[in-house]
Amino acid sequence: MGMTITEKILARASNKERVDPGEIIIARVDKVMIHDVSGPPALKILEDLGVEKVFDPSRVWVTEDHFVPPPDTKSAKNLIELRRLAAKYGLRKYYRWGVGQYGVCHALCFEEALVAPGEVFIGGDSHTNTAGGIGSFAAGMGHTDIAFILKNGWTWLRVPETLLFKINGKLREHVMAKDLALHIIGEIGASGASYKAMEFKGEGIKNMNLEERLTLCNMTTEAGAKNGIIEPDEKTIQYFKERGVEFKPVCSDEDAEYLEEFSVDASKVEPMVAKPVSPANSSPVSEDEGLEIDRVYIGSCTGGKLFDLRMAARIMKNRRVKIRTEIAPATQSIYLKALNEGLIEIFAKAGAIILPPTCGACFGGHMGVLGEGEICVSTTNRNFPGRMGHRSSKVYLVSPLTAAASAITGRLTNPREFLHG
């Protein structure tokens, strides 16, 4: 019996011929990420324990993304502390706001090619799953778990069962990976993949660019998955080759065993919306079209990548927004590319505000949080009660195309009419 890509990566990381779902393994970790929320406490734990060095500083990277630019003195203090501790432990892959490249960790991971296919990547953030889109085993953990890995270079893992999603056909022009993700999570539920791996393959995936694959894997967190994963193909190999990153591609065996298999006809997927208060509470946009909204947010690890901004700009070009619209490119490099391509000008002319790269309002932290009763259509990944601000505010999760169309009309809007005449 063969193994899935997840099992093969974990077998290699634990020096075993094979691993089986349910087995507890001791796995080497290839890459570790911390940010300004998980970093300070993780590194402080090491300092308090008297640990003098991390297992391998070259395998650790740090970004400032949650409370940046700092909205208050407490956030600023955390950044000072992060900088002090990163220096102490020799963490040179450190991406700081206002000093060149930095941004939302999962988008930055891709932009800088910090994690390669086949690697075991553990990040101090739940959406670390995103990096599975390039064929790595990527999972999120809390800061104590991260501190342990920083000290030892390994962790304990339960080998997850894998759910296979065969994506047949091709998404239509007005439908994005976000819609496919919301469609799938709506089918299997918010804990439908708890503790499991979600593997995606098929024609619909082959047709997808890498950024869209990242979006799909990013959202696996919202089904409770340990990791989302897509085998590397020519597109993946080309991307890392261009950046001089060497790796050994790992793919699932032909006779790999899956806990369950699902088929999705991508050509039938509609623009989707996840209504409050769960990403699994999804249905086609057409069923709620016309719902009046107050705000639109285009940004985050899910919806602030370059491709996401390009899609939003297609709709916003030569049009004006009707309601408050915020656009946050996910990293400094994405911001610059969007500027060079003229996207920023399109957004500014449309009347939207352009924010610096930040997780900011996505988690209700700062910079555009929602007030009492406000309704936001957002390209982010969570719509829990009060997620983006006040307890009574509401978040509707959509694709960047749907968000842009809704910004123009001031109502929840299917982007099709803007793209097809």
Added chain:
Amino acid sequence: MKVFRGRVHKFGDDIDTDVIIPGKYLKEFDPKELAKHAMEGVDPEFPRKVGVGDFILAGENFGCGSSREHAPMALHAAGIRIVLAKSFARIFYRNSINGAYLLPIEIDDDIYNSISDGDEVELDLNKMTLRNLTSGGEFALKEIPEIVVEIFEAGGILKWKPKKL
């Protein structure tokens, strides 16, 4: 392993980390401060109601969402030691154990339905039983995975000495 006794605070399904401790408090790392906002997104009165040693009883997917360790930290600092739930989200589960904040214990529908908000319960980890001291029922619990017990009893993953490597 020992016996825990406390009062139950009952919640429903999908209690996420954003309601356990809202995102705006993530810049805070002091457990006492976090405790003041525990469960704020679902019941702002919770910190005033909870006592040391109390239990949370919840439905499916408790702790879903973020990897923020602030969630089990806040509950621990508020006084909670045991969370009984039909199922747990994976990162919350790991964080509870690896930081030795809370012992998460899976229960079935029958147990969930037999215990009401405010009931006194007694958990015996030696016998793996749960007794409802208010209404009198006694329930057998599922065994906790060995590695989880090992790490929790050690006082968290950083104090844990793995038996095999």
